[in-house]
Amino acid sequence: xxxxxxxxxxxxxxxxxSDFMKSYNENLPLEFPHATLALLREFRKKNASLFKEDGAWxxxxxxxxxxxxxxxxxxxx
Numbered sequence: 001x002x003x004x005x006x007x008x009x010x011x012x013x014x015x016x017x018s019d020f021m022k023s024y025n026e027n028l029p030l031e032f033p034h035a036t037l038a039l040l041r042e043f044r045k046k047n048a049s050l051f052k053e054d055g056a057w058x059x060x061x062x063x064x065x066x067x068x069x070x071x072x073x074x075x076x077x
Contacts, residue, residue, distance in 0.1 A: 014056035
């Protein structure tokens with residue numbers, strides 16, 4: 001019997017703004033910019049097509065995109 005993939009289940013779980021921010025920032029290397037609620041709101045506004053009707057976040061779908069966006073945004077600022 002195959003056990004459930006805990007990492008996959010964690011990454012696909014629907015999260016709120018604050019839960020996503022906490023999970024995103026967890027174990028993030030110091031050289032990467034950390035997410036804040038204000039930055040996540042800005043990301044969501046600029047990338048509305050990435051969100052379903054319920055507006056939930058998931059590490060699987062959004063973490064890499066947020067990381068790339070924050071890195072680019074930090075370089076420009």
